Amino acid sequence: ETGVTQSPTHLIKTRGQQVTLRCSSQSGHNTVSWYQQALGQGPQFIFQYYREEENGRGNFPPRFSGLQFPNYSSELNVNALELDDSALYLCASSLTGRINSPLHFGNGTRLTVT
Amino acid sequence: GENVEQHPSTLSVQEGDSAVIKCTYSDSASNYFPWYKQELGKGPQLIIDIRSNVGEKKDQRIAVTLNKTAKHFSLHITETQPEDSAVYFCAASKTGQLTFGSGTQLTVLP
Numbered sequence: 001e002t003g004v005t006q007s008p009t010h011l012i013k014t015r016g017q018q019v020t021l022r023c024s025s026q027s028g029h030n031t032v033s034w035y036q037q038a039l040g041q042g043p044q045f046i047f048q049y050y051r052e053e054e055n056g057r058g059n060f061p062p063r064f065s066g067l068q069f070p071n072y073s074s075e076l077n078v079n080a081l082e083l084d085d086s087a088l089y090l091c092a093s094s095l096t097g098r099i100n101s102p103l104h105f106g107n108g109t110r111l112t113v114t
Numbered sequence: 115g116e117n118v119e120q121h122p123s124t125l126s127v128q129e130g131d132s133a134v135i136k137c138t139y140s141d142s143a144s145n146y147f148p149w150y151k152q153e154l155g156k157g158p159q160l161i162i163d164i165r166s167n168v169g170e171k172k173d174q175r176i177a178v179t180l181n182k183t184a185k186h187f188s189l190h191i192t193e194t195q196p197e198d199s200a201v202y203f204c205a206a207s208k209t210g211q212l213t214f215g216s217g218t219q220l221t222v223l224p
Binding site: 004035042045094 | 163
């Protein structure tokens with residue numbers, strides 16, 4: 001069984017640039033959630049995708065956007081990067097059709113904005 | 115929205131002793147409470163979860179208790195081992211969107 005994989009593992013960007021992070025969900029899972037984890041803090045919910053549509057969003061501005069593809073993989077896009085966007089971005093997948101199905105996380109993408 | 119508070123922020127125990135981490139939540143509609151372990155450089159790993167229709171759940175050395183009336187839930191690790199050293203997060207959810215606590219750095223001293 002393949003777990004959640006994320007790419008790249010590390011990324012350095014300049015303020016104002018745009019970034020795309022990628023996630024492949026665990027085999028058999030078709031719901032993907034994205035979380036932002038600042039250093040020393042717990043993860044914060046960004047949004048969730050199910051059947052290629054956004055299915056819930058946390059308190060993040062519109063410059064954070066996402067996509068889910070027919071194979072259930074997903075992208076997180078962040079426009080107009082700010083210094084505070086520096087964080088570990090985590091993708092998690094879960095089984096569909098069951099609210100509060102356990103989330104399985106990847107190892108994340110460490111984004112540094114300079 | 116939901117707010118989850120976690121205590122303590124750091125915890126050191128001797129190998130073989132027990133460790134307890136406590137969380138409180140604010141939204142009485144929350145009905146799912148997972149616990150995650152995060153090692154350095156890795157993503158959170160689900161170690162145990164409990165739903166609101168259950169008061170206690172155990173898996174080998176790990177147990178979780180839930181008090182819905184007081185809106186408290188706790189993680190209990192018995193017979194701690196050095197490999198239990200990590201950051202532990204509690205979380206709460208009612209819709210599949212997890213609200214996490216701020217984490218507990220557990221150190222097991224040999």
